[in-house]
Amino acid sequence: MAKNLMIQGTMSGAGKSILTAGILRVLTQDGFSCAPFKSQNMALNSFVTKDGKEMGRAQVVQAAACHKEPSCDMNPILLKPMGDTTSQVIVNGLPIGNMRAADYFKMKKDLIPDIKKAYDNLSETADIIVIEGAGSPVEINLRENDIVNMGLAEILDAPVLLAGNIDPGGVFAQLLGTVNLMSAQERARVKGLIINKFRGDVSLLTPGLSMFGEYCDIPFAGVVPYVSLELDEEDSVSEKLSGKNAAINDDRPVKICVVKLPFISNYTDFSALERVDGVNLIYAKDAADLGDADLIILPGTKNTVDDLMSLYQSNVASKIIEMKQKGILIMGICGGFQMLGRTITGSDDSENKALTHKGLGLLPIDTEFVQDKTLKQTTGTIGEIEGPFKALSGAAFTGYEIHMGRTGARTKQDIFPVIVEENVLGTYIHGIFDSEDFCRRMVGILYAKKGLDFSNVRIESAFSRQERELDKLADVLRENLDFDLIYRAIGIEKQR
Template sequence: MAKVIMIQGTMSGVGKSLLCAGLCRIFAQDGYRTAPFKSQNMALNSFITKEGLEMGRAQVMQAEAAGIEPSVCMNPILLKPTTDVGSQVIVNGEVLGNMPAKEYFAYKKKLVPEIKKAFLKLSEQADIIVIEGAGSPAEINLKENDIVNMGMAELVDAPVLLAGDIDRGGVFAQLLGTLLLLEERERDRVCGLIINKFRGDKSILDPGIRMLEEKGHVPVAGVVPYMHLSLEDEDSLTDRFAKKRKGAIDLAVIHFPRISNFTDFDVFEQNPDVSVRYVTGTAELSDPDLILLPGSKNTMGDLKWMRENGLEAAIKKKAATTVIFGICGGYQMLGECIEDPYGVEEGGKMRGMELLPTRTVLKKEKTRTQEEVVLPEISGVLSGLSGKKAWGYEIHMGDTKGCGEASENKLPVVLSKGNVYGSYLHGIFDENGIAGEVIAALAEQKGISCDTGEMMDYAAFKETQYNKLADTLREYLDMDHIYSILREARITETP
């Protein structure tokens, strides 16, 4: 059985995902077969494996850090919020159904056998499994039948490192308060504390650290500095949405209420001349060089939101002179109409933005595929993409066809009309210099020069970020202590 360690946090957003990724990279660098695991993830950024199964992107990022292929057994339960009080429940990569929060809370204990099965399968392939918790283990209202924090730790007998976020303030209260609210058997499982996102002189913290260890009876395993990295973060807590800087090439992403898979645009952020802004209204839209319509967990609802707040009209007006690119849900919105005969989203029929000659019918079954394609002949500003190889994955509930004479023909992987482009392919910009080609074309249209050389190999760029993360954690974490607390997983009967 693989050895295990678990990262839990005092709250959401303390940096659990990156800490897990960093440990995955360190253990892999040290010669161990390493894999990430999160029993239950709530996220709208998801990924499709080679087998056509759906999982959260946080564990995909951690698998990349470990140098292994993502597998759905790393994230057996994925919750994708559809409303403020309900989610689509995905188990082992396939849709189980939509459930209100209260119904899922009562149901989730039935999923423990699936969690065990996934963990055991992963354990056959790994020497060390790095487990990520969710939120806080001290949420008293959620502790009953917990399957993702201390419940998960008990299920596999994992030692726990508890992380707090000093950047938000009150880190000593975060850590001590969490320990206080844990039951004795849970506190005994906490083998180290991590103070994360520190800015400043660590010596100033020393008196607090001594008191923290005295009162908490748990050693501090490290004080990790605030790191400036270009890696994926938890989609519900990302700070990307707050960035408003305008670069020489300005990209505006429409921030839908149910935005999903906005990781499609991370590749553009590595170029300092390019700004990626997330906008929610016409006043923020301004005059970007490229408008991006991302994926959506509720395409019809988000199109209605754009229609009501004036963004749809503003985008349609700019389409004559500005490049517009829709992916997945955004692609569906750009068409003539969206029909929902089975009540998958809103039901009924809805007029689209009428910028592309397509018609989408929402289906009961989800399309889930990975693809490697050669891009078709593309017209307009982005004609330089024609013939380039692209890799990505499709994940959508709709079937999109052409309108008019071409209605029976299979649509190309990228459909273009004037300045408007659409595709179902998530990750289309990530490889083979496609992002650089897009930026170069926009720069040429604008009459300026822009260095896109560093955008040619996004995978290599991410490798530098994972190594930087691992180097930082090696320097500031007590890795001898962390290695000493690793122990072989032992599956128990109940969490």
């Protein structure tokens, strides 16, 4: 059976996902076979495995950190929010239904056998499993039925590292308050404390580390500096959707606007575009943000109908139609693709099944929601396209589909895997921009449309970028964490 280590945080946003990925990369570099594990994840950024199962994107990055193929065993329970109180519940990679939070809370302990089986499957081939917690381990009103923090640590007999985020301030209070709310048995599991996202001169913090010993006898495992990484984030803590990235850089000649839908999902689809030097990618919150766009993208969503209604209510719908008439390129992915059609019948929340909703009418397609969910990876080349998207013809792509709608088209340009009508393109393929060939051709179209030379614009493959950034993260953690302490906590000798 594998040894294990659990990374918990004082709060959401403490950096658990990235710390887990970095520690996994260090342990893998040190010669161990490793695997990530998160029993329950709540996220709208998901991924489809080779065997057609759905899992959280954070665990996909962590799998890459230890050079493992992503498996839903790494994330046996995924909750995809559909509103303030309802989520789609996915167990072992497949949806079991939509549930209100109170109903899920009552039954979630019934899923412990699924959690243990998934963990045991990973144990068969791993030396070390690094487990990620969720939120805070001391939500005292939720402790009784906990299956993701200390409750899980007890089930799996895991030692714990507790991370606090110094960036908003109050990190010592975060750490001490969290430890003091633990029972004696839980506290005994915490083998080290981490201060994460530190900016500035660490020597100014050092006296505080010593003084903290007067209040708590748990040693510090290290102080990790804030580091800018080009790795996919958890959607709950990302700054990408906050509007902080919306300032226009005049040195970048191409502007791509992703519409910020209320229930936007899989915005990691656009990570590759963010890293193209000549592209200004923003998440547009209103119609005014779309005014000078070269390409407008309607992204995926976990609630297609409600987000479609929000487009009409905010006048973003009329602005997109206006921009289409001006010849601006429009693209929709998954739920965004469905919205570009004429009609959507039913709803992806399984309610109001008989209702038909008016789409934007920019593609000659009609979508009907069905009970079965499409989950699959897709690879191929794009067929011959006429019109503004012609340069995409023959582009190689790899991606995945996650949707409950079935879409019928009445157009001559129903070309695998896209549907095109003049300057509007739709597809069900998530992750299509991670395919270097497709990304390069799409950005090249935007440059050519403006009469600009694209020959010197560099586009790095998603794999190369991720590998570079994971190695960078590992270097930072090696320098700033006490890995002798970490190996002792795991109970395994460091390989020399």
